[in-house]
Amino acid sequence: MPSFRKWLLAGLLVLAPLIITLWVLEWVVSTLDQTLQILPSHWHPDELLGVHIPGLGVIFALLVVLIIGGLASNFIGNRLVTWWHALLHRIPIVRSIYSGVKQVSDTLFSEKGNAFRKALLIEWPHEGMWTIGFLTGVPAGDVLGKLQGQPGGNAETDEFLSVYVPTTPNPTGGYFVMVRRSACQELAMSVDEALTYIVSMGVIVPGSTKKPQVKTLAASAPASSS
Template identity: 55%
Template sequence: MRKYFITGLLILVPIAITAWVLHAVISTMDQSLLLLPEQWRPEALIGFKIPGLGAVLTVLIIFVTGLLTKNFIGNYVVAAWEALLNRIPIVNSIYSSVKQVSDTLFSSSGNAFSKALLIQYPREGSWTIAFLTGKPSGDVSQHLGDDFISVYVPTTPNPTSGYFLMIPKKDAIELDMSVDTALKYVVSMGVVAPEVAEKIAVQTNQVKAN
């Protein structure tokens, strides 16, 4: 009975968590319907809500925004909007910082995490996986020198939070694994070994190709 119960948990828990995350994301995206005039909302037109319609609307807005800004007029409007935001105190600092991060993360040419590394953290003798994000710049580089690198140490199982460190380059060991594989290793808390993660990545890519 205990073995069957644990087997059931191993099957149902990932499904339940995935469904919960998707429900939370879609519910949040459904809030975009509030942007529509009240008389245009589904409950006013047909008498009931349509789950997921807000998610479709959000994706459509993102797509249309990207489409419109890919021409000369769109680029001009975006440049004028950014120039306006950059003149507003406090707002300019927040916007510029967020934009730099988003450009690095979502740009097709960006390299937010360029390499997977092995570093000693939080103390000597204790090792963890980190990701190379670049080199210290500005006034920081004047104090540290050129032999330092910037790394991001993710927490597990949620890699969206973590710690930003600047460490000597000699203290980091470059790993012979892809960033995706290293992320899977971190998220699984070390349960999914790098070799298994590589096989999963290959199988996923083969399915996508077919």
Template identity: 65%
Template sequence: MAALRKWLLTGLLVIVPGVITAWVLNWIVSTLDQTLQILPVAWHPDKLLGVHVPGFGVVLTLLILLVVGAIASNFAGRKLVQWGDALVHRIPVVRSIYSSVKQVSDTLFSESGNAFRTAVLVQWPREGVWTVAFVTGAPNGEVAAYLRDEFVSVYVPTTPNPTGGYFVMVRKSDCVELEMSVDAALKYIVSMGVVAPADPTLVSPSK
């Protein structure tokens, strides 16, 4: 029985990562393939080739992103984007949603942004209990005036799904900045502490 249990656990360790990876990739490709619906039916790869080949939606999505990025990078494109933003901000309800999403996306994807660039240790949900969090910025405006002391905004992700979590503001002096990368911190969170990042003090310097 001990041998059977060992073989079963070994099989799970080999199969589960591959199955989950394949499932996630299949979900991503299937979702992006929906972008093919913007093409005329006669231009669909399934119609042209006579057989379904997954992945054309990924290529189309990348092309759209490249074209939009190229257009928005020049003077005329920036003016067009500004005109579109001004138009959306005139629409009630829509402007509130759009402005919030745009601010978050600008913070996350901007090359000059600092969101999710630093992993820290914070005491959460009570003093004496520590968890890994990510610095997303600093309080400002009325919130900063009320807090007075130097605070930072942090995102505390849940385990094993880091897409859910809590936004909290803590004193900067109460945060312990970690040397691990954001990727390593995410792996640590998703694995529920099983995949521990390497200790930087034990890594030999490269020659």
């Protein structure tokens, strides 16, 4: 029975990441293949070739993105994009959804954005407890004025950072906090390494191939004097 359990766990450790990876890839490819539906039916590769070739939708979607990016990069295309944004901002319900999505995408994908550029060690949610967060920017405007006016602070020297604190093992959920720059320590690990550290719940340590050894509470507790 111990050998059976050991082999079962070893097999799951090998197959589970592979199966999940293949499932995600299959979902991405099948989803992007649906972009071929925008073509007329007589232009579909299935009709022209007489056989379905998975992945053609991925190539087609990539070409569409590159063409739109190329058109938007010149003067005329930029004016059209500006006109399109202005049009969407005039539609009541669409305006609120589109504005929020565009701000997030501009922050994440823009070359000038600073989202998730640095991994930080911050003391949160209370003193004596530490976690890893990602720098997303700096507060400004009325928010910064309120922060600098907090008791015990110095309005002239206080600097604050906007930090995203992800949850584990799912980093897509988390908390947005604003903390003093002096309370943040920049880590010498990349964003990818920090995400791996968070997703693995501290099991995979960046820069180390060995699993950290954790002492039991009984072993780590100081011995009581008689």
